[in-house]
Amino acid sequence: xxxxxxxxxxxxxxTAEEDKTLSEYIHLHGPKKWKSIATRSGLNRCGKSCRLxxxxxxxxxxxxxxxxxxxxxxxxxxxKLLGNRWSLIAGRLPGRTDNEIKNYWNSHMSKRYNNVxxxxxxxxxxxxxxxxxxxxxxxxxESTDQLGLGRRIxxxxxxxxxxxxxxxxxxxxxxxxxxxxxxxxxxxxxxDYL
DNA sequence: AAGCAGTTCAACCGCTTTGCC
DNA sequence: GGGCAAAGCGGTTGAACTGCT
Numbered sequence: 001x002x003x004x005x006x007x008x009x010x011x012x013x014x015t016a017e018e019d020k021t022l023s024e025y026i027h028l029h030g031p032k033k034w035k036s037i038a039t040r041s042g043l044n045r046c047g048k049s050c051r052l053x054x055x056x057x058x059x060x061x062x063x064x065x066x067x068x069x070x071x072x073x074x075x076x077x078x079x080k081l082l083g084n085r086w087s088l089i090a091g092r093l094p095g096r097t098d099n100e101i102k103n104y105w106n107s108h109m110s111k112r113y114n115n116v117x118x119x120x121x122x123x124x125x126x127x128x129x130x131x132x133x134x135x136x137x138x139x140x141x142e143s144t145d146q147l148g149l150g151r152r153i154x155x156x157x158x159x160x161x162x163x164x165x166x167x168x169x170x171x172x173x174x175x176x177x178x179x180x181x182x183x184x185x186x187x188x189x190x191x192d193y194l
Numbered sequence: 195a196a197g198c199a200g201t202t203c204a205a206c207c208g209c210t211t212t213g214c215c
Numbered sequence: 216g217g218g219c220a221a222a223g224c225g226g227t228t229g230a231a232c233t234g235c236t
Contacts, residue, residue, distance in 0.1 A: 052205065087224060103203050
């Protein structure tokens with residue numbers, strides 16, 4: 001009986017056995033021609049799936065686990081600069097994959113980022129209210145201070161300043177233009193590397 | 195202990211870009 | 216320049232996990 005030439009590709013989570021097969025094949029033949037890797041290695045996976053598994057999990061020097069504060073800071077800045085260009089952002093974080101950064105952003109950082117934005121907006125509202133209050137007669141101002149609002153506004157202003165600093169690329173040092181220049185240099189390095 | 199909701203992350207999907215003939 | 220295949224990319228999905236009631 002003739003065997004069908006149609007191959008059904010496996011989907012879902014990779015097994016340790018599949019990982020081993022793929023790793024061994026790539027170590028021998030290199031990470032090129034994913035379609036042929038998929039067929040010649042004997043894995044019932046599509047080329048795309050093999051490529052993704054290698055790049056996001058099996059490739060050497062993959063850094064796993066929690067992101068450091070520096071990494072988070074870098075992601076935040078790069079995201080502000082580049083938007084959802086995850087592969088470009090990943091290129092600036094050695095050992096991190098675009099998929100990992102994307103997931104981390106969506107699950108951890110986007111919420112915090114949005115809260116910061118919300119906070120800044122609220123601060124602006126409060127500041128505007130205060131400007132209104134300052135033109136009111138003094139007894140009303142006193143009553144707002146009795147509520148501790150004056151102090152809270154000071155704190156909010158400090159926080160707002162922090163947020164401004166966080167996104168200020170004009171300041172010298174690691175947070176400033178030097179960093180952007182390094183970013184552009186790194187981009188050249190990255191292309192050389194590839 | 196069970197059920198549910200929310201979160202995380204590996205993997206998939208579909209579209210775009212790149213490279214080759 | 217056009218067509219095709221391979222590679223790359225970002226968005227989305229869904230299974231596994233976690234925490235709460």
